[in-house]
Amino acid sequence: MKRTSHNDKPxxxxxxxxxxxxxxTMLILRNCFMRTRRFDDFQHQLGLTRHVLTxxxxxxxxxxxxxxxxxxxxxxxxEYLLTHKGKSLAPVFMAMSNWGNEWLFEDSNAPTLYKxxxxxxxxxPVMSCSCCGGVVDSSNVKMTMGHAVQETMKQEPEERWDxxxxxxPAQNFEKNNNS
Amino acid sequence: MKRTSHNDKPxxxxxxxxxxxxxxTMLILRNCFMRTRRFDDFQHQLGLTRHVLTxxxxxxxxxxxxxxxxxxxxxxxxEYLLTHKGKSLAPVFMAMSNWGNEWLFEDSNAPTLYKxxxxxxxxxPVMSCSCCGGVVDSSNVKMTMGHAVQETMKQEPEERWDxxxxxxPAQNFEKNNNS
DNA sequence: TATTTTAGGTTCCAAAAAGGAACTTGTCAA
DNA sequence: TTGACAAGTTCCTTTTTGGAACCTAAAATA
Numbered sequence: 252m253k254r255t256s257h258n259d260k261p262x263x264x265x266x267x268x269x270x271x272x273x274x275x276t277m278l279i280l281r282n283c284f285m286r287t288r289r290f291d292d293f294q295h296q297l298g299l300t301r302h303v304l305t306x307x308x309x310x311x312x313x314x315x316x317x318x319x320x321x322x323x324x325x326x327x328x329x330e331y332l333l334t335h336k337g338k339s340l341a342p343v344f345m346a347m348s349n350w351g352n353e354w355l356f357e358d359s360n361a362p363t364l365y366k367x368x369x370x371x372x373x374x375x376p377v378m379s380c381s382c383c384g385g386v387v388d389s390s391n392v393k394m395t396m397g398h399a400v401q402e403t404m405k406q407e408p409e410e411r412w413d414x415x416x417x418x419x420p421a422q423n424f425e426k427n428n429n430s
Numbered sequence: 431m432k433r434t435s436h437n438d439k440p441x442x443x444x445x446x447x448x449x450x451x452x453x454x455t456m457l458i459l460r461n462c463f464m465r466t467r468r469f470d471d472f473q474h475q476l477g478l479t480r481h482v483l484t485x486x487x488x489x490x491x492x493x494x495x496x497x498x499x500x501x502x503x504x505x506x507x508x509e510y511l512l513t514h515k516g517k518s519l520a521p522v523f524m525a526m527s528n529w530g531n532e533w534l535f536e537d538s539n540a541p542t543l544y545k546x547x548x549x550x551x552x553x554x555p556v557m558s559c560s561c562c563g564g565v566v567d568s569s570n571v572k573m574t575m576g577h578a579v580q581e582t583m584k585q586e587p588e589e590r591w592d593x594x595x596x597x598x599p600a601q602n603f604e605k606n607n608n609s
Numbered sequence: 610t611a612t613t614t615t616a617g618g619t620t621c622c623a624a625a626a627a628g629g630a631a632c633t634t635g636t637c638a639a
Numbered sequence: 640t641t642g643a644c645a646a647g648t649t650c651c652t653t654t655t656t657g658g659a660a661c662c663t664a665a666a667a668t669a
Contacts, residue, residue, distance in 0.1 A: 264460050264542065290647075347447070354518065376571075378524055383548060393545045396464060484619085
């Protein structure tokens with residue numbers, strides 16, 4: 252009766268969720284991005300129990316998202332630092348905080364702000380197309396999931412580029428209409 | 431000894447994680463994007479237990495991410511459809527699957543593909559700046575978290591635009607180096 | 610019309626994970 | 640040498656999952 256693992260599913264989303272798909276892991280990483288590095292700092296800032304923290308840090312190190320680096324004279328104390336693989340999660344955080352800012356807070360009260368070094372402006376992170384540079388959102392992108400996932404969903408070939416991301420206008424809903 | 435809630439934390443990331451911060455919720459939504467709408471379809475495709483599914487669908491409806499729409503003659507059977515709020519999570523999924531494709535699979539074997547309707551190309555989703563349109567990644571963006579979060583982290587004002595996202599070059603790490 | 614299947618759950622139980630708190634082991638600093 | 644700090648580990652209790660069976664109403668089929 253082991254808890255279900257998503258790590259063997261043939262889908263980038265499922266496998267990613269197998270790694271970061273719990274709230275403590277993501278909050279630990281959020282604090283890594285905010286320069287927290289040490290066990291007790293994570294524990295005090297986040298308020299999670301020590302053995303959950305131990306477990307999550309170990310997994311993140313095993314996955315290569317954090318690295319455990321000795322510091323101090325003795326070499327028996329460690330800091331947890333983001334690897335390149337870990338830093339590459341930045342767009343996931345940006346997308347999440349942008350969604351949270353838009354839907355969970357008043358616009359004027361957004362708790363997370365980003366500043367783009369290249370242009371110096373406070374900005375919103377926008378998904379764009381690697382080919383044409385245009386904005387990509389749920390109204391103008393289609394996605395396909397790879398054959399293995401398709402088969403578990405029993406989709407026909409002609410449906411494979413038809414995820415809801417590219418829904419028809421009739422199925423759009425108003426903002427703030429959740430009835 | 432209730433499980434910790436992140437919904438009251440003054441941070442868009444924490445609150446978002448309070449809502450979608452578990453792996454089943456995100457996989458349910460992934461399947462919503464793939465046009466799954468009905469209870470039993472979710473259950474068979476994902477293989478989760480029925481009462482976890484009941485619980486997650488209810489929460490997603492309560493949060494306004496899904497809407498429960500009657501169908502059929504009697505009006506006593508329901509479909510779960512993404513609201514606008516739910517569809518707005520598309521960038522989070524794109525960022526996650528893009529990270530998974532890059533770090534968890536061989537390049538040639540990426541299980542999730544995106545096609546941009548505007549230009550017709552298979553594309554990668556790229557985070558860009560709403561002001562200048564340039565690429566935004568961990569090397570050229572800084573982030574700040576809002577005063578309330580800063581206070582829990584005891585950061586000084588001058589550190590507030592200094593999240594690791596904009597780390598110094600000396601602290602970069604090689605891809606595939608997780609030692 | 611009677612029976613079966615489908616949809617959307619609920620109930621029950623055992624196992625796993627999370628929370629709370631105290632305890633350990635080694636370092637450092639006064 | 641005493642006390643505080645860092646990084647865990649251990650013990651115990653409560654919540655959540657997983658697995659499977661059961662329930663009720665609506666639709667389909669024979």
